[in-house]
Amino acid sequence: QIHIVESGGGLVQPGEPLTLSCVASGFTFSDYSMSWWRQAPGKGRELVAGISNRGLSLNYGNSVQGRFTISRDNDKNTVYLQMNNLIPEDTAVYYCRGPSDSWGPGTQVTVSS
DSSP states (O other), rough: OOOOEEOOOOOETTTTEHHHHEEEEOGGGGSSEEEEEEOOOOOOOOEEEOOOOOOOOOOOOTTTTTEEEEEETTEEEEEEEEEEEGGGGOOOOEEEEEOOOOOOEEEEEOOOO
């Protein structure tokens, strides 16, 4: 059974950094691409960043390009999302997505002064 848990969310001020973590189990982690998504209040879920199984291929949503970095540690079954220069528009629940359309419960990120 696939199990995904995100952590690292919180309240930060504009311009500050924050790093999210996603720990997964129940499948061979190094065989699958992973991705981060987010959903702001009243909006649909949008892709933030994706990473291939070995981390050689990365892709980012237009709104976070150049500010966010996705990475993974296959020895730890963990995907990270490093977020820099956060702005209020980044406020959302951030979700990690794995194989077979599996999702974690999400972690809240709030950017506010």
